[in-house]
Amino acid sequence: MKIEKFEVGESINMLCSGCDVEQDHTVESVTKQGKITKAICQVCATSSTFSRGVKTSVAMGGSKTASPYDRTRKYRKGQAMLHSTFGQGEVTAVIEPHKIDVLFGDQTRRLIHSQN
Ligand SMILES: [Zn+2]
Structure with missing residues (x-):
């Protein structure tokens, strides 16, 4: 995982489990250290949660x-x-x-x- 810091509302490009390709995701929540804990795909609304940089759960967007x-x-x-x-x-x-x-x-x- 990168050492970059993120902010809520930022867009990041990463692989979306719902779309199966890289998509822009909106950062929904971050830790005090600026690590992403939740991001949502801008295309299909699939949300991914992270803990210490590791993805811990995925919730598919409604249509996926x-x-x-x-x-x-x-x-x-x-x-x-x-x-x-x-x-x-x-x-x-x-x-x-x-x-x-x-x-x-x-x-x-x-x-x-x-x-x-
Ligand atoms: Zn998606």
Whole structure:
């Protein structure tokens, strides 16, 4: 995470889990140190919350739904998915070429991806 300081109301460009591409987000709240704790996508209204620079939860904007988890698909950090058991999640890390960590609510699960 960058050491930059942010202010409420500022716009930042980052990957949106709802849009699946980088979008402008409006900073909704920051810590005293200027770290973002909540930002909302200006395009789809998906909101992301952070703790110590790590994304801790994502709430999809009204019109957005994540695409279903597909183990043959290649995921990258920040992508959203809908898992049949765990529900809506977001890729927090690509561990190995075929393994990803996905945050579902406040729990991280390791899933496979990019399988042929
Ligand atoms: Zn969005």
